Amino acid sequence: MAKKVVIAGSGVGGLALAARLAHDGYEVEIFEKLAECGGRNHLLEDSGFKFDMGPSFVLMPDFFEELFSYCAENIEDYLDLRVIDPSYKIIYSDGDILTVHRDSSRTKKELERIEPGAAGRFDDFIRETARIYGLIRPLLYKCVTYKSLANPYYWGLSGRIRALESYWRLARRYFKSEKLCYAFTFEAMFMGVSPFNAPAFYSVISYTDHVQKIAHPMGGMYRIPLALEKMAGKFGARFNYNCPVEEVSAGKGKLLFRHKVGQSEADYAAVNADYSYTQTDLLKRKIPELKYSCSTYLVYLGLKKKLDKLAHHNLFFSGNLTRNLNQIFKDKTVPDDPSFYVHVPTVTDPSLAPAGKDILYLLIPVPNLMRSRDDLLRHEERLRKLVFNKINRFCGCDLADLIEVEHHFYPQDFIGRYNIKYGATFGLAHNLTQSAFFRPANFDKKIKNLYYVGASTQPGGGLPVVIASSRIVADMIRRAG
Numbered sequence: 001m002a003k004k005v006v007i008a009g010s011g012v013g014g015l016a017l018a019a020r021l022a023h024d025g026y027e028v029e030i031f032e033k034l035a036e037c038g039g040r041n042h043l044l045e046d047s048g049f050k051f052d053m054g055p056s057f058v059l060m061p062d063f064f065e066e067l068f069s070y071c072a073e074n075i076e077d078y079l080d081l082r083v084i085d086p087s088y089k090i091i092y093s094d095g096d097i098l099t100v101h102r103d104s105s106r107t108k109k110e111l112e113r114i115e116p117g118a119a120g121r122f123d124d125f126i127r128e129t130a131r132i133y134g135l136i137r138p139l140l141y142k143c144v145t146y147k148s149l150a151n152p153y154y155w156g157l158s159g160r161i162r163a164l165e166s167y168w169r170l171a172r173r174y175f176k177s178e179k180l181c182y183a184f185t186f187e188a189m190f191m192g193v194s195p196f197n198a199p200a201f202y203s204v205i206s207y208t209d210h211v212q213k214i215a216h217p218m219g220g221m222y223r224i225p226l227a228l229e230k231m232a233g234k235f236g237a238r239f240n241y242n243c244p245v246e247e248v249s250a251g252k253g254k255l256l257f258r259h260k261v262g263q264s265e266a267d268y269a270a271v272n273a274d275y276s277y278t279q280t281d282l283l284k285r286k287i288p289e290l291k292y293s294c295s296t297y298l299v300y301l302g303l304k305k306k307l308d309k310l311a312h313h314n315l316f317f318s319g320n321l322t323r324n325l326n327q328i329f330k331d332k333t334v335p336d337d338p339s340f341y342v343h344v345p346t347v348t349d350p351s352l353a354p355a356g357k358d359i360l361y362l363l364i365p366v367p368n369l370m371r372s373r374d375d376l377l378r379h380e381e382r383l384r385k386l387v388f389n390k391i392n393r394f395c396g397c398d399l400a401d402l403i404e405v406e407h408h409f410y411p412q413d414f415i416g417r418y419n420i421k422y423g424a425t426f427g428l429a430h431n432l433t434q435s436a437f438f439r440p441a442n443f444d445k446k447i448k449n450l451y452y453v454g455a456s457t458q459p460g461g462g463l464p465v466v467i468a469s470s471r472i473v474a475d476m477i478r479r480a481g
């Protein structure tokens with residue numbers, strides 16, 4: 001008889017694990033708090049506008065391909081991934097623009113204009129980050145613990161991947177201007193951490209977005225969880241939506257999930273819900289104080305007409321980037337002049353809005369709710385004006401006049417909707433003391449056959465990495481017998 005696995009949560013991590021294990025012949029059952037799959041990779045539909053509410057960048061497409069080939073399926077039968085060009089635009093507060101193209105020779109011309117000599121240093125930066133990526137990539141498919149340190153391979157690795165240097169310092173080695181240092185470290189914000197605190201090895205994200213390029217799934221990001229749900233379903237995984245797990249425990253050699261409609265028992269269990277929430281709320285444990293990523297204030301706009309000038313991905317940088325980062329991560333106050341991100345998926349994919357209309361998704365990093373000293377709602381109107389004015393200036397429009405539909409998502413909503421501690425959008429922070437060996441392992445140290453998959457465990461957050469965590473857990477369960 002097939003062994004049974006229960007999974008709490010159908011985020012991309014839970015779905016990817018379900019697909020792998022169902023493919024491997026396990027009986028898989030998923031329990032999800034919400035009415036649909038996807039977790040943070042969520043879709044909101046209103047008046048013909050399809051807003052992807054969470055992730056918008058598909059980086060490292062080879063991690064997605066690995067999952068489909070593990071399940072002996074063709075990714076093309078599920079997802080139409082298109083590489084986008086230009087990759088993104090950075091709009092500085094003085095009006096300067098850096099366009100990052102798919103073709104690096106064009107990007108280098110832009111860099112040279114901003115900082116003479118930067119084109120050559122870009123090549124050096126990419127060489128260095130490629131070297132680090134070569135060392136890091138195999139580790140993304142491994143759960144490492146202190147015991148792993150017995151393996152001589154890991155000795156000296158921290159030096160080779162520049163673990164003790166910050167992402168910011170690494171960029172500083174190659175670029176002189178603050179403008180370019182920020183342009184090559186902003187990706188840290190998408191892990192919810194300041195580039196001043198993120199270890200230099202996270203620069204592999206810059207490497208992947210410049211070298212491997214950025215993709216978009218036609219039909220929207222929500223196609224990703226739908227594809228995984230379909231693939232898992234094809235192999236027999238069963239889904240229970242609107243069915244939050246309330247307690248996880250072990251008894252008589254089985255793992256037990258207490259949930260809304262009773263209790264389920266299985267040979268193995270995996271929790272995809274946020275790690276800290278799982279420890280305190282589902283396992284009723286006390287946890288040491290951990291560090292959490294920043295939160296985000298999200299605004300979704302459906303516009304009556306299309307805007308010119310914006311690319312698919314746009315980053316508007318604060319006039320004082322250091323102050324902006326310090327306010328979010330150190331002072332824990334709502335920034336007075338925030339950097340923000342504008343996603344316009346309709347540039348690539350008009351199917352996401354009614355004909356002739358645009359979607360604008362605004363992401364403004366703000367402090368998480370752990371000992372936050374500020375109330376976002378007090379600043380909401382000011383933030384909205386500031387962000388709208390910058391977009392208006394850039395596009396030559398009056399955004400407020402163009403809005404047909406508008407939705408908001410607040411730090412508190414990450415707790416209410418997804419059970420993410422302190423509304424920390426990206427889960428546990430990716431600083432040195434919470435990376436690799438120091439990040440929660442993918443297995444429970446006390447309860448046998450209980451595993452963790454997803455952004456707050458190893459190897460970390462972001463869709464490709466969460467997919468890698470599902471491989472780690474699937475391998476562990478197969479090895480367990």
Ligand SMILES: Cc1cc2nc3c(=O)[nH]c(=O)nc-3n(C[C@H](O)[C@H](O)[C@H](O)COP(=O)(O)OP(=O)(O)OC[C@H]3O[C@@H](n4cnc5c(N)ncnc54)[C@H](O)[C@@H]3O)c2cc1C
Pocket residue numbers: 008009010011012013014031032033034037038039040041053054055056057058059190243244245246272273274296298363417418419425426453454455456461462463464466
């Ligand atoms: C605004 C935003 C922008 C982002 N941008 C990018 C990007 O551009 N590119 C990228 O790669 N990544 C991005 N990310 C990160 C990426 O979305 C996440 O790392 C990834 O989606 C996390 O997946 P997960 O499976 O670990 O967790 P989740 O998506 O959080 O899924 C966990 C699931 O568990 C469920 N759950 C919680 N409690 C229970 C319970 N008690 N019982 C049952 N179910 C429960 C939740 O409802 C949820 O469905 C972004 C995230 C956000 C929020």
